[in-house]
Amino acid sequence: KAGVTQTPRYLIKTRGQQVTLSCSPISGHRSVSWYQQTPGQGLQFLFEYFSETQRNKGNFPGRFSGRQFSNSRSEMNVSTLELGDSALYLCASRRTGNNDYEQYFGPGTRLTVT
Amino acid sequence: AQSVTQLDSHVSVSEGTPVLLRCNYSSSYSPSLFWYVQHPNKGLQLLLKYTSAATLVKGINGFEAEFKKSETSFHLTKPSAHMSDAAEYFCVGGTGANNLFFGTGTRLTVIP
Numbered sequence: 001k002a003g004v005t006q007t008p009r010y011l012i013k014t015r016g017q018q019v020t021l022s023c024s025p026i027s028g029h030r031s032v033s034w035y036q037q038t039p040g041q042g043l044q045f046l047f048e049y050f051s052e053t054q055r056n057k058g059n060f061p062g063r064f065s066g067r068q069f070s071n072s073r074s075e076m077n078v079s080t081l082e083l084g085d086s087a088l089y090l091c092a093s094r095r096t097g098n099n100d101y102e103q104y105f106g107p108g109t110r111l112t113v114t
Numbered sequence: 115a116q117s118v119t120q121l122d123s124h125v126s127v128s129e130g131t132p133v134l135l136r137c138n139y140s141s142s143y144s145p146s147l148f149w150y151v152q153h154p155n156k157g158l159q160l161l162l163k164y165t166s167a168a169t170l171v172k173g174i175n176g177f178e179a180e181f182k183k184s185e186t187s188f189h190l191t192k193p194s195a196h197m198s199d200a201a202e203y204f205c206v207g208g209t210g211a212n213n214l215f216f217g218t219g220t221r222l223t224v225i226p
Contacts, residue, residue: 004157033214043204043216056213090157101146101208105157 002026004093004106012112018079021109025072025093031055032074033103034066035090043090049074078111086113116141118188118207120217128225133177133192135220137205140186146208147188149179152219153201161203164188175199200224 005024013019025032033056034046045058049068066076072093078085088110092103121136139145146165150158162173169181179190188205205217 042218045214045216088155092158101206101214102148102160102163103158103214104160105150107157108155110155 004091004104006089006091006106006109008109009107010110010112012114013081014114015081015083017081018077019081019111021076021078021089021091021111023074023076023091023093023106025074025091026104029093029095029104030072031094031096032068032072033092033094034074034076035092036060037088037090037108038086046076046089081113083113086111116145116207116213117215118147118205118217120203120205120220122220123218124221124223126223126225127195129197130194133190133195133199133222135190135203135205135222137188137190137217138186139188139205139207141207147179147181148206148208149173149177149188149190150204150206151201152204158204161190195222195224197224197226 007022031050033048035043037043046060047054047066048056052068063079068074088108090105090108092105094103117140119138127133144166148163149161151161152158161177162171164171164181172178177192179188181188203220208214
């Protein structure tokens with residue numbers, strides 16, 4: 001069974017631009033979560049989507065948004081990029097949503113903002 | 115509030131010696147607990163999980179962890195470290211309304 005895939009793997013953008021990252025979950029998994037990982041802040045939860053609805057949201061500004069499609073694939077968008085948005089963005093999927101916490105992570109997208 | 119605390123930000127061991135990575139949890143409910151490993155520039159890989167069955171949980175690559183309710187701990191151990199174990203390890207808890215909480219990570223260095 002294929003794992004979680006994320007595209008692109010690496011991305012370089014300039015301040016003020018916007019970016020869209022994509023995540024394809026494991027087949028049959030309906031929940032997709034996004035995380036930002038930086039050396040200074042560690043792993044921080046962005047949001048979770050389940051059945052095309054955002055169910056949980058972390059403490060990030062509105063520049064960070066996401067959506068989920070009917071096939072459970074998810075996209076994350078960051079608008080008006082700032083230098084501090086440089087990070088590894090990780091996507092994770094899990095089978096159901098209800099009290100099933102076992103997540104499977106993708107390899108991440110490394111975003112560099114210059 | 116629910117949380118996990120990884121007691122060491124960095125652990126260094128010699129190859130062939132035991133590994134102990136410490137994690138304490140705080141939860142009003144019986145949590146599900148996980149250990150993940152992250153190698154450089156990679157995603158997180160699930161090592162093992164505790165979901166209120168056996169308190170001693172065996173995972174991949176020779177790792178195991180014991181859930182101790184009296185100590186609110188879920189420490190990760192391995193009898194003999196390999197060079198390939200050098201990585202970042204995360205303790206993760208899940209409880210209640212689909213809430214997951216991550217520890218801050220422990221970087222394991224293995225000295226040849």
